[in-house]
Amino acid sequence: MYSLEDRTVEVETRIRAVPAQVWSLASDITVPPRFSGELRGAEWIDGADGPRVGARFSGRNRNDYMGEWTTTSEVVEVDEPHAFAWHVLLPDGRRVATWRFDLRAEDGGTVLRQSMAVGPDPSPMDEIAVKRPHDADRIVTKRLTMLEEGMRATVEGIRGLAEA
Known part of the structure; x- marks a missing residue:
């Protein structure tokens, strides 16, 4: 039977730019849609205008x-220039994923890591997998692979911008 265990995807890249420069790109919610195949746009909502704990943004x-959908996310960590993290929320308030960028200085540049963990609450992917237990592993693997591909494109896109 399918288990709702935590699933995490992470990617990283080394960037020839200082963490403050990389931070300005990683914490700008309009940058990832330029590179991700799935995230098409993001904007601050509820009066927010930048990354701060409690700020919310929508993503298209x-x-x-899966077609088209919109998410609402709430920023849960801002540690400039080290970390930027947010929960993806369902309309009922369930936290279905946590996304984050972590940055660390290394050899005069920056290592940028993007990660995503499913949960802590059940996600739509979990609900589909529970309803189709014979396909659960394939469903989860396919979805996490898709997310990893988008994340890899995002960190490489940020690298390209920072090094330009």
Whole structure:
């Protein structure tokens, strides 16, 4: 039977730019949609205008398997220039994923890591997998692979901007 265990995806890249420069790109919610195949746009909502704990933003998403949808996210960590993290929320308030960028100085540049953990509350992916236990592993693997591909494109895109 399918288990709702925590699933995490992470990617990282080394960037020839100082953490403060990389931070300005990683914490700008309009940058990832430029590179991600799924995230099509993001904007601050509820009067927020930048990254601060408690600020919320909406994201417009699309892929060939799931169609189009909008998410609401709430910033849960801002530690300039080291970390930027947010929860993705369902309309009922469930936290279905935590996304984050972590930055660390290394050899005159920056290591940028992006990660995503499903949960802590059940996500739509979990609900589909529970309803289709014979396909659960394939569903979860496919979804996490899709997310990893988008994350890899995002960190490489940020690298390209920072090094330009």
